[in-house]
Amino acid sequence: MNLTLKIxxxxxxxxxxxxxxxxxxxxxxxxxFLEMMDVLNEQLINKGEEPVAFxxxxxxxxxxxxxxxxxxEAHGPDRGITTCQLHMRSFKDGDTIHIEPFRATAFxxxxxxxxxxxxxxxxxxxxxxxxxxxxxxxxxxxxxPISKIDADKAMDAATCIGCGACVxxxxxxxxxxFVGAKVSQYALLPxxxxxATERVLSMVQxxxxxxxxxxxxxxxxxxxxxxxxxxxxIARMNREFLKASL
Amino acid sequence: MTTLxxxxxxxPIKDKWTTYKDKIDxxxxxxxxxxxxxxxGTGLAGGSAAASLAELGxxxxxxxxxxxxxxxxxxxxxxxxxxxKNYQGDGDSTYRLFYDTVKGGDYRxxxxxxxxxxxxxxxxxxxxxxxxxPFARDYGGLxxxxxxxxxxxSRTFYAKGQTGQQLLLGAYSAMNRQIARGKIEMHNRHEMLxxxxxxxxxxxxxARNMITGExxxxxxxxxxxxxxxxxxxxxxxxxxxxxxxxxxxxxxKKGAFFANPCYTQIHPTxxxxxxxxxxxxxxxxxxxxxxGRIWVPAKIEDAKAIQExxxxxxxxxxxxxxxxxxxxxxxxxxxVPRDVASRAAKERCDAGYGVNATGEAVYLDFxxxxxxxxxxxxxxxxxxxxxxxxxxxxxxxxxxxxxxxLFQMYEKIVDENPYKTPMMIYPATHYTMGGVWxxxxxxxxxxxxxxxxxxxxxxxxxxxxxxxxxxxxxxDGYFVLPYTIGDYLSDDIRTGKISTDSPEFEEAEKSxxxxxxxxxxxxxxxxxxxxxxxxxxxMWDKVGMSRNEKGLKEAxxxxxxxxxxxxxxxxxxxxxxxxxPELEKATRVxxxxxxxxxxxxxxxxxxxxxxxHFREESVELDGEQxxxxxxxxxxxxxxxxxxxxxxxxxxxxxxxxxxxxDIELKQRxxx
Numbered sequence: 004m005n006l007t008l009k010i011x012x013x014x015x016x017x018x019x020x021x022x023x024x025x026x027x028x029x030x031x032x033x034x035x036f037l038e039m040m041d042v043l044n045e046q047l048i049n050k051g052e053e054p055v056a057f058x059x060x061x062x063x064x065x066x067x068x069x070x071x072x073x074x075x076e077a078h079g080p081d082r083g084i085t086t087c088q089l090h091m092r093s094f095k096d097g098d099t100i101h102i103e104p105f106r107a108t109a110f111x112x113x114x115x116x117x118x119x120x121x122x123x124x125x126x127x128x129x130x131x132x133x134x135x136x137x138x139x140x141x142x143x144x145x146x147x148p149i150s151k152i153d154a155d156k157a158m159d160a161a162t163c164i165g166c167g168a169c170v171x172x173x174x175x176x177x178x179x180x181f182v183g184a185k186v187s188q189y190a191l192l193p194x195x196x197x198x199a200t201e202r203v204l205s206m207v208q209x210x211x212x213x214x215x216x217x218x219x220x221x222x223x224x225x226x227x228x229x230x231x232x233x234x235x236x237i238a239r240m241n242r243e244f245l246k247a248s249l
Numbered sequence: 250m251t252t253l254x255x256x257x258x259x260x261p262i263k264d265k266w267t268t269y270k271d272k273i274d275x276x277x278x279x280x281x282x283x284x285x286x287x288x289x290g291t292g293l294a295g296g297s298a299a300a301s302l303a304e305l306g307x308x309x310x311x312x313x314x315x316x317x318x319x320x321x322x323x324x325x326x327x328x329x330x331x332x333x334k335n336y337q338g339d340g341d342s343t344y345r346l347f348y349d350t351v352k353g354g355d356y357r358x359x360x361x362x363x364x365x366x367x368x369x370x371x372x373x374x375x376x377x378x379x380x381x382x383p384f385a386r387d388y389g390g391l392x393x394x395x396x397x398x399x400x401x402x403s404r405t406f407y408a409k410g411q412t413g414q415q416l417l418l419g420a421y422s423a424m425n426r427q428i429a430r431g432k433i434e435m436h437n438r439h440e441m442l443x444x445x446x447x448x449x450x451x452x453x454x455x456a457r458n459m460i461t462g463e464x465x466x467x468x469x470x471x472x473x474x475x476x477x478x479x480x481x482x483x484x485x486x487x488x489x490x491x492x493x494x495x496x497x498x499x500x501x502k503k504g505a506f507f508a509n510p511c512y513t514q515i516h517p518t519x520x521x522x523x524x525x526x527x528x529x530x531x532x533x534x535x536x537x538x539x540x541g542r543i544w545v546p547a548k549i550e551d552a553k554a555i556q557e558x559x560x561x562x563x564x565x566x567x568x569x570x571x572x573x574x575x576x577x578x579x580x581x582x583x584x585v586p587r588d589v590a591s592r593a594a595k596e597r598c599d600a601g602y603g604v605n606a607t608g609e610a611v612y613l614d615f616x617x618x619x620x621x622x623x624x625x626x627x628x629x630x631x632x633x634x635x636x637x638x639x640x641x642x643x644x645x646x647x648x649x650x651x652x653x654x655l656f657q658m659y660e661k662i663v664d665e666n667p668y669k670t671p672m673m674i675y676p677a678t679h680y681t682m683g684g685v686w687x688x689x690x691x692x693x694x695x696x697x698x699x700x701x702x703x704x705x706x707x708x709x710x711x712x713x714x715x716x717x718x719x720x721x722x723x724x725d726g727y728f729v730l731p732y733t734i735g736d737y738l739s740d741d742i743r744t745g746k747i748s749t750d751s752p753e754f755e756e757a758e759k760s761x762x763x764x765x766x767x768x769x770x771x772x773x774x775x776x777x778x779x780x781x782x783x784x785x786x787x788m789w790d791k792v793g794m795s796r797n798e799k800g801l802k803e804a805x806x807x808x809x810x811x812x813x814x815x816x817x818x819x820x821x822x823x824x825x826x827x828x829x830p831e832l833e834k835a836t837r838v839x840x841x842x843x844x845x846x847x848x849x850x851x852x853x854x855x856x857x858x859x860x861x862h863f864r865e866e867s868v869e870l871d872g873e874q875x876x877x878x879x880x881x882x883x884x885x886x887x888x889x890x891x892x893x894x895x896x897x898x899x900x901x902x903x904x905x906x907x908x909x910x911d912i913e914l915k916q917r918x919x920x
Contacts, residue, residue, distance in 0.1 A: 054831060061324065062531075063531045066315070088658070114827070117828065124317050133422070148386075151387060194378070
């Protein structure tokens with residue numbers, strides 16, 4: 004298929020940036036979206052132009068590095084996948100595709116489609132851990148039974164890949180699905196109880212300090228989340244926050 | 250000249266690690282505050298090491314090329330992590346894990362290291378549970394296990410199909426705690442481009458800030474390389490796009506020996522390639538082989554019809570299917586080790602029985618498992634005379650609960666429903682057992698330079714068993730390196746801060762800048778990918794699953810010629826003082842082009858078949874094992890450690906003879 008691409012080009016953080024048109028031809032429906040971008044970049048390099056910078060690494064939907072806003076949706080039109088798992092069979096010959104970076108105050112653009120998501124790291128550093136040392140001298144792993152239901156729910160929350168699609172999608176640029184997922188993982192496990200109060204207070208504080216917005220219950224984040232993280236996690240975080248604040 | 254000293258402690262194998270730990274030198278907490286350690290890479294090995302060293306009190310500087318330590322490629326490991334907990338009461342023990350790992354590695358690993366790994370394996374699970382890793386549990390609330398290839402017990406702990414992710418997030422959370430305390434200085438989007446030696450000791454690195462292009466000097470009392478494997482030398486692999494050998498190769502060029510580069514794991518269950526534009530291959534976890542049955546059509550005419558799109562898998566009658574693993578290896582069946590399963594798939598496809606348009610695919614079929622689980626569920630739920638569709642639905646639900654995310658991933662890529670029609674799979678490069686040579690302390694032949702995780706060569710011999718990579722990465726980082734590095738650093742308590750204002754740092758920085766300026770100013774005619782793909786083709790065709798003398802010699806010459814062309818004609822757009830992904834690729838591919846030649850040279854030297862390394866000249870000619878790989882213990886029971894001498898082809902071989910005192914060397918039979 005032949006496609007027109009409108010891609011956000013921005014030289015660096017200080018540059019204003021703009022959408023630039025490109026044409027690609029003979030794109031196979033079996034290609035992944037990023038392989039189509041590879042074809043474009045090879046074309047640009049061979050023409051002596053600068054290739055489009057974009058983040059990507061594992062290309063199997065787990066590292067959370069890829070981050071494109073395609074036709075107005077984080078990770079493109081399909082559900083439950085990251086950009087690297089999107090295939091060209093989701094498009095048709097003659098389509099025009101808009102490709103932009105994930106946008107949010109807390110995710111400044113570094114170059115083209117690459118954004119800075121270290122604000123997520125800083126939220127995790129503020130309390131997204133259990134304070135055990137790594138000596139291995141803890142109790143036996145089976146000493147504390149954990150209900151399968153709780154363990155499975157904790158796992159569901161823990162599958163967050165930290166890509167930021169929730170933030171990019173949210174009209175308030177809220178990070179509450181991301182933070183809620185981490186808070187929930189620990190809130191559901193006995194190991195997380197000891198520091199529950201400090202954790203939720205300081206992660207929420209850091210989230211606010213980074214400039215993320217608040218949640219207004221639209222639920223777009225849940226729809227666009229490649230890992231299907233549930234809104235329930237935001238509710239659980241709110242409950243934890245309230246409990247900690249009383 | 251450097252000589253190999255593996256520094257294996259004396260004494261019975263069961264006591265070596267314990268006794269050794271009791272006697273090595275320690276650094277007192279106050280002095281640790283005056284000692285800096287650099288850790289390159291933040292996967293399971295690097296992340297766990299950085300967190301543990303910081304927690305002990307050292308000042309850690311960690312480096313990752315990704316935008317966050319959480320994105321290192323350990324995150325993609327699916328199936329699980331082994332530990333000799335014997336929670337299932339099925340006869341597992343430290344000795345059995347040790348034995349399985351040495352046997353699985355085809356008797357080419359170091360006994361003492363493997364035993365230590367088995368000893369600390371249980372602690373890893375305890376540690377991870379304490380960190381809040383949500384492992385799978387059964388209804389009683391205790392931890393669940395599954396089994397993996399090459400073993401007869403269930404010792405694999407897992408978190409759905411995302412075990413690597415959960416373990417890495419555990420290590421990342423431990424790092425975060427130390428970053429918050431200021432004990433780890435984290436450098437995201439930084440790439441190490443050289444190591445700096447002062448008076449023969451590793452004292453720092455040169456790194457490039459990948460956002461600004463700034464070339465930086467970083468000093469430390471010791472340098473730990475945890476940069477993962479080099480599978481991307483094949484261009485197509487299951488590795489992440491950025492996975493590279495550069496850190497390991499740079500230390501090799503400064504004196505670290507590189508061991509067994511030819512030991513590569515070609516994983517049997519990957520999604521087959523679909524076209525020339527393919528940028529990477531995707532693994533389907535080996536855990537699928539617990540329940541999936543592997544087959545190809547028994548009749549060549551059926552295979553041809555499938556390849557031409559005239560016949561479907563589901564239209565082939567049961568008796569016309571060749572479950573070749575169950576046929577050839579009745580004892581282990583679909584759970585033979587990875588190297589055996591991969592070669593068996595290649596053998597069938599080479600014989601013309603492949604099941605997609607390229608003829609390079611076999612089926613992985615879940616119909617029998619869905620039926621079996623469905624009947625079991627019907628019984629549990631008390632449904633008498635369940636209909637076929639009821640049984641199917643019940644069975645599908647069980648399979649979905651176990652492997653749902655993998656099935657979804659497959660469907661997204663291939664656009665076929667694997668519950669209804671068998672998956673297609675084919676082997677792909679996945680893991681490299683070879684790597685930087687290290688002694689028992691995990692120190693390379695450069696004093697003060699350590700290498701851990703997949704980047705080193707140590708524990709898996711010539712073939713790694715499933716769910717053992719995560720185990721080794723965390724064992725090295727949490728429980729081994731933090732002890733052994735203290736023994737070395739105890740001599741450094743009075744050294745004081747290492748200055749970066751020395752001729753050695755000056756020189757290293759200069760050569761890195763020259764390299765980068767070369768790429769930017771060369772303006773040749775071919776992109777970096779052009780060379781990387783060509784290298785990958787040579788490697789796959791001549792240094793892939795099956796190797797012979799003629800092909801290996803050709804590969805060496807072709808890689809050398811390709812490298813020379815690269816240095817003349819490579820084209821890197823953009824500038825050096827900005828984010829420039831093509832420049833990053835160029836520095837990595839330059840190193841792959843050298844490693845590839847050494848890889849082929851090592852494969853040529855090792856004229857035996859062992860583990861993932863299969864030499865066509867070395868097969869069993871008769872008897873029950875006819876056609877199987879033939880190991881040669883008399884001539885090749887050694888680790889090949891290569892010393893750099895200016896050109897990869899001129900590398901000098903040093904042999905570490907392997908001694909087997911606790912395990913008898915035997916033909917590895919899975920029949």
